[in-house]
Amino acid sequence: MSAESTVVTAEHFAYLAARTAGDDDFLRxxxxxxxxxxxxxxxxxxxxxxxxxxLLRLARAERVVEVGTLAGYSAIAMARALPPGGRLTTIELExxxxxxxxxxxxxxxxxxxxxxxxxAGDDVLPGVADGSVDAVFLDADKAGYAGYREHALRILRxxxxxxxxxxxxxxxxxxxxxxxxxVGAVRAFNDHMASAPGFSGVIVPVGDGLWVxxxx
Ligand SMILES: C[S@@+](CC[C@H](N)C(=O)[O-])C[C@H]1O[C@@H](n2cnc3c(N)ncnc32)[C@H](O)[C@@H]1O
Numbered sequence: 545m546s547a548e549s550t551v552v553t554a555e556h557f558a559y560l561a562a563r564t565a566g567d568d569d570f571l572r573x574x575x576x577x578x579x580x581x582x583x584x585x586x587x588x589x590x591x592x593x594x595x596x597x598x599l600l601r602l603a604r605a606e607r608v609v610e611v612g613t614l615a616g617y618s619a620i621a622m623a624r625a626l627p628p629g630g631r632l633t634t635i636e637l638e639x640x641x642x643x644x645x646x647x648x649x650x651x652x653x654x655x656x657x658x659x660x661x662x663x664a665g666d667d668v669l670p671g672v673a674d675g676s677v678d679a680v681f682l683d684a685d686k687a688g689y690a691g692y693r694e695h696a697l698r699i700l701r702x703x704x705x706x707x708x709x710x711x712x713x714x715x716x717x718x719x720x721x722x723x724x725x726x727v728g729a730v731r732a733f734n735d736h737m738a739s740a741p742g743f744s745g746v747i748v749p750v751g752d753g754l755w756v757x758x759x760x
Contacts (some may be wrong), residue, residue, distance in 0.1 A: 561589070561693075564594045565594050571590075571621070575587070575615070577615075580604060583614060587614055587618060597622065597624075599707070600705065603679055606626060606627060606678055607677050608636070608676050609633050609681075610681045612635070612636065613641060613660055615645055615648065616645030618681065619660075623658045632657055634658065635662075636663075637662075637665075650670070665691075674703075675700060677701065677704060678704050678732075681709070685726070686729035687726065697743070700759040706758070707756055708730050710726075711752070711753030713730035717753075723747075732748070734747070734755075737755055737757070743758065
């Protein structure tokens, strides 16, 4: 181990989570209702949401695109970091997830800032104008990340913020025989991010590993 690094353990994660603003009642209720409705509980952690909100505020983001809505948890958390008049578009393939998210976003304090767009990221992103977006968050099918990255390069303004979730491949990044079929796609995406031009970034050990990068 390098003297410059501390290996982050589950204890560290619990420590930082205990020192980060958690969910308010609305987001707790949203998660409970999503579980009740049978949606998978694979939303980002509260501490990752807090970190992303800090990044969005530092980037002075007003226009954000997310791929992968699920229940709307991260969309609402990010939209709360936008100034009045800010807009977040979140793209969701599964109609059941989009229905749930639309319902809860409509009841949230950021209903005027968030739009759920139904469809696959690959089909929706081509309709987003060049250089029109301040931040992009990828949290959907990992096989699609390479293509979404190309769209992000096109739609982000120079200096725009790029974030992509699950760089640690659901905890299976170093497994020789991973059980999750998306692990290979995550590894390939990580290698591509590390070597391809267009973004300057780093994997941050929060949640399941978050790529944070700036559009060059
Ligand atoms: C990990 S969940 C998103 C969690 C959400 N970002 C949060 O933290 O609250 C991934 C979502 O991506 C959706 N999805 C999968 N493939 C997709 C695609 N090709 N285009 C858009 N959404 C997709 C899934 O249906 C699922 O709802």
